[in-house]
Amino acid sequence: MKTPTRALFGTLAALTLAASGASAATAAEHPIPSTTSSTTTPNIIGGTYATSPYIVQLVFSQNGGTYGCTGEAISSEWVLTAQHCTDGDQWMDVYYSNSTTNPGTPVAADAVYNSPYGDVGLVHLSSPKSVSSYGQLASSYSPSTADSGTIYGYGARANGAQSDHLYKATVDVLGSSTDAYGGRAIHVEGIDGASNHGDSGGPLVIGGKIVGVCSTGDVADPGADINARSNYANLTGSRSWIASTTGV
Structure with missing residues (x-):
């Protein structure tokens, strides 16, 4: 389906995959500035249980509502996610537990940054959080129908x-597409599972590297379709921006 040039919460017109009414925990209000250069959510259906030291839960306030997204710690101070999860935030809390029912104590963000090249956002933590390993980013990626990922x-x-x-779920790459902000995206189809609301900002991993973050779905409500298709913002266009902003 076609995506808008700007992702909006409160509408499923293009299925940006952030979840409303996030319930990970009651988030304290932490005002944060949104730094943007020039531009203005889904759960896994099917799939299998997963653990990761660096894939985090994000709970934030935007446009008067509370929402949830997925993110990836790329260093002790920085988290990668989708721009529609950071654009216009009033506050954000980051949870490092893989359990949504027992998310633990959050780390507050003190700033968010929005890529000028697509649906890619960065979160800076108010205090460092060390984990055993961090998400590894690909230097570039060109979508190939021969590829599958997680x-x-x-x-x-x-x-x-x-x-x-x-x-987590396995997906096949279908080719190139467009993300919620008009940037380059990777079009994928679920094999044993698919993205849903709340998966926004979650990683697409190919060859052990993060090549994209969840942006939109092809349908407003994927229901129980483990083969649903979605679009992951390709990090290639934002890779230099990420490096210059975070040092990663």
Whole structure:
């Protein structure tokens, strides 16, 4: 389906995959500035249980509502996610537990940054959080139909059921597409699972490297379709920006 040039919460017109009414925990209000250069969510359906030291839960306030997304710690101070999860935030809390029912103590963000090249956002933590390993970013990626990868997220399960944990699924690459901000994206199709609301910002991993973050779905409600298709913002266009902003 076609995506808008700007992702909007509160509408499923293009299925940006952030989840409303996030319930990871009650987030304290932490005002944060949104730094943007020039531009203006889903749970895994099917798939399997997953664990990761660096795939995090994001809970934030935007346009008067509270929402949830998925993110990836790329260093002790920085988290990668989708721009529609950072654009216009009033506050954001980051949870490092893989359990959504016992998310633990959050780390507050003190700034968010929005890529000028597509649906890619960065979160800076108010205090460093060290983990055993961090997400590794590809230097570049060109979509190939010969590729398959793994997606991860805390988003809704089949038919919108709330997730209790991090899940992963295998997807096939279909080719190139467009993300929610008009940037380059990777079009994927679920094999044993697919993205859903709340998976926004979650990683697409190919060859052990993060090549994209979840941006939009092809349909407004994927229901229980483990073969649903979605679009992951390709990090290639934003890679230099990420490096210059974070040093990663």
